[in-house]
Amino acid sequence: AHAFWETQPVTQFSAERSAPELPEGAIQPPQKVEDVRQEPYKLPSAYEWCTCDVNDAQEIVEVYTLLTNNYVEDDDNMFRFDYSKEFLRWALKLPGYTSQWHIGVRAKTSKKLVAFISGVPARIRVQSAVVRMAEINFLCVHKKLRSKRLAPVLIREITRRVHLRDTWQAVYTAGVVLPKPLATCRYWHRSLNPKKLIDVGFSRLARNMTMARTIKLYKLPEQPLSPGIRPMHPADVPAVTALVTTYLQQFAIAPVLSEEEIAHLLLPAAGVVSSYVIGGEGGRVSDLCSFYTLPSSIIGNPEHSTLKAAYSFYNVATSVPLEQLMTDALILAKQDDFDVFNALDIQHNEAFLKDLKFGPGDGFLHYYLYNWRLNKELQPRQVGLVML
Ligand code: MYA
Ligand code: JJ1
Incomplete structure (x- = not known):
């Protein structure tokens, strides 16, 4: 039912992997940074990766415009989050941030920004362990490009770039049910x-x-x-x-x-x-x-x-x-x-x-x-x- 999420190191819904005898903590051990894949994941041929410079007046407008028109709506599509430019800059420029984790996808010919995902560094305590993580937020694919499996490519690419910074865990929230909610x-x-x-x-x-x-x-x-x-x-x-x-x-x-x-x-x-x-x-x-x-x-x-x-x-x-x-x-x-x-x-x-x-x-x-x-x-x- 989850062709992508079933391949990822997350707690699965199936009894086998959620068995209580498995140890708490990392699902996969960390790799060596030098062993992390160097090439970006492949996008459909009409699109290209970009990093979004949120300090740039024009680039923040592009991120804002994508989100204001295509980000999260309520169940009845009556309201859509409208994060302001100032808010986005604030949320993405946390101490220690890197623009390598502010990832966009552009159409090659028009250069229009059609998708985005971001991460910021955080230390998260989970029970007694303090873990360096990326907080992942603002995943968005333009409405006209939905259901083409672009989201898994964005998630794999940000995972790769987080790994390149020797970070092996992430935290995120969503309105949809995925394997498997912590809360x-x-x-x-x-x-x-x-x-x-x-x-x-x-x-x-x-x-x-x-x-x-x-x-x-x-x-x-x-x-x-x-x-x-x-x-x-x-x-x-x-x-x-x-x-x-x-x-x-x-x-x-x-x-x-x-x-x-x-x-x-x-x-x-x-x-x-x-x-x-x-x-x-x-x-x-x-x-x-x-x-x-x-x-x-x-x-x-x-x-x-x-x-x-x-x-x-x-x-x-x-x-x-x-x-x-x-x-x-x-x-x-x-x-x-x-x-x-x-x-x-x-x-x-x-x-x-x-x-x-x-x-x-x-x-x-x-x-x-x-x-x-x-x-x-x-x-x-x-x-x-x-x-x-
Ligand atoms: S949550 C906010 C997400 N954004 C929105 O809801 C905005 C409006 N919607 C959209 O823009 C699109 O519908 C999105 C999906 C982009 C959400 N989180 O490309 P697809 C899975 C994770 O054909 P689309 C936030 O920002 C779906 O189950 N996965 O679908 C936190 C399916 O996989 P599977 C999601 O609708 C994000 C696959 O994608 C989500 O065109 C945390 C389908 O792809 C979702 N919200 O695009 C991301 N929605 O077949 C994970 C759908 O397996 C970060 N899917 O069911 C993980 C940590 C990474 C770093 C790790 C470092 C170590
Ligand atoms: O705002 C939300 N719901 C509202 C509006 C509902 C409109 C019809 N669907 C709501 N209103 C009732 C308020 C009422 C006030 C007087 C007292 C009784 C209650 O319930 C909902 C949250 O409830 N918002 C959404 O659905 C937006 C998406 C939420 C998921 C967010 C995902 C974030 C991802 C990134 O980190």
Whole structure:
């Protein structure tokens, strides 16, 4: 059923390879870098490989345009992720990144970009092992080139280029089921602008509810509840790194983040990422909440062209209840004109989702590891890693 994935070092669905007596860890031993295949994989003759320079103003527009027109949609094809250029640059330029892992496919004659896949370096702790990995994201094949087995070629090529950097494992997420999810998580949604969400078909008026009652139900205070909550500053990086590091230790899978990575991922960037802290003036930061900006195009709506969504990122509460901290995240997102606040049921999110009036979405996110085996599927609450 999976002609490609059956050939890859991933946990298979079949009983044989998921037998619990097999050891946890690498499925295949690392090769020698000098033994890694030197030639790129073969593409159909009308296409050629390119590396995309995300620092180049024109090349980032090409990646943006491919994704904005061809990337992930919901099950009913009503919404499509619309990652901004600034966001893509941020997500692809993580400390230690290489443009060798920002891989495009162009049509030879027109030079049009028709496919893309990316990787960024990360250290991921899986239970007690800290493993150097590539985080793979933004796999996309133009709609007109679908079902021609181009995706396996892109995956093989990025695998080769990751191997050339002496890296033998990867982590990725997808909305589709592949062999074999490490964890299956659900999206939850908190309406901030219920009228627009209903108008565009993102949500529906509940039975026995009027629009006026719905608007009242989702109303939030104008100002955050926690005195002193403020945007994170560069001076907070060491304290936030310490806070996040301790927090992430409790999960079965989580990133190990350096100060440099925390600075890159969490320092506020307009239209990309928002982070707020409590405490820290000369002392230690006690709490952190953060979310990233990922709008979706609304497909074929004459009134509204985009849905402005905030996605929960890393949140740590120590001086206030988590529910209060996340209420502040909702208030701050509302102040910034977001229409909806999205979160997965990972981390400690289950503890506040229902009380803060999030509702379950129709989308799931499956987490996967390449060339790393675990004996047991994880519960969403054991997942600490957020992929962009
Ligand atoms: S997840 C987001 C993926 N992107 C989208 O969903 C955007 C919209 N869709 C598309 O652009 C295309 O439909 C894609 C497939 C490109 C997804 N992950 O070329 P095909 C398998 C992995 O004929 P197309 C993200 O970015 C499928 O099961 N495999 O199909 C993380 C089948 O294999 P098999 C997928 O529809 C990506 C084969 O591809 C996915 O034209 C992580 C069919 O190929 C998927 N999301 O193109 C990638 N969807 O026959 C893996 C389909 O076996 C990284 N397929 O069932 C692995 C680690 C690599 C590094 C390792 C280093 C050590
Ligand atoms: O956004 C999603 N679903 C929405 C819209 C559904 C439209 C019809 N299909 C949804 N809305 C209900 C909200 C409602 C608000 C009030 C309270 C009750 C709930 O459920 C879904 C997630 O739920 N999104 C997707 O399906 C997009 C794809 C998700 C997979 C992402 C893969 C990422 C890959 C790369 O890393």
